[in-house]
Amino acid sequence: MVKRIRRMVLAGVTAALVMSGLTAQVAAADPPCYSGEVCVYRNGYLLDKFPPVYSGQCRTFSRYYDRIWNRSGNIQRTWYNSGCTGGNLLVYHGDDKLIFSVSVGGY
Template sequence: MTSRLARTGLALAAAATLTAGLATPASAAPAPKPFPDCSVGWACVFDLSRPVAEFAAVPSGQCATFGRQFNQIDNNTEHYQRVWTNANCTGTNVLIRYYEKRGFDMILRSVGGY
């Protein structure tokens, strides 16, 4: 009887080892990206994560509008940019650092250089 219990114990241990070896670890889901990809050297604006425009950095003293509002920017350039609530670079504004990605709870309509 002892040898029978020993064989049963060994069989159970072997089965547990085999099962553990076959089990696949739960893979973690990739972290969601806050913004779609924007090419290096360009700035991109998005409306609810939908692309609106991809553009070169707006030079200081100039203003760019895109015909659509936006609420996110991916400044993938080496230059500061400033986003504005009005289409002519007036109104409330926020300075965006170089290589900064940022979303807003307000509607934006233009980008100016800094």
């Protein structure tokens, strides 16, 4: 009987922890990243969202971002330095990458 009660309490506590974690994420959620946008995040918070950057253009941020989500139909290039310089990585449509970068350029 004691084991059964203990299991029920443990299941209730586990469910409460799972639900509270999900609720906290939803409550603290940033505006969604819509189709056609490119979104950059820092420490889990939305830093900026914008239309795709086209070839020959560059978008530099005053602070680094650590995640980029490309929901546009255009390939983007994430650059490690400002002014779209230094090392870079391609971010294809639908890619959600964890990366430490400062600027976004078109491909």
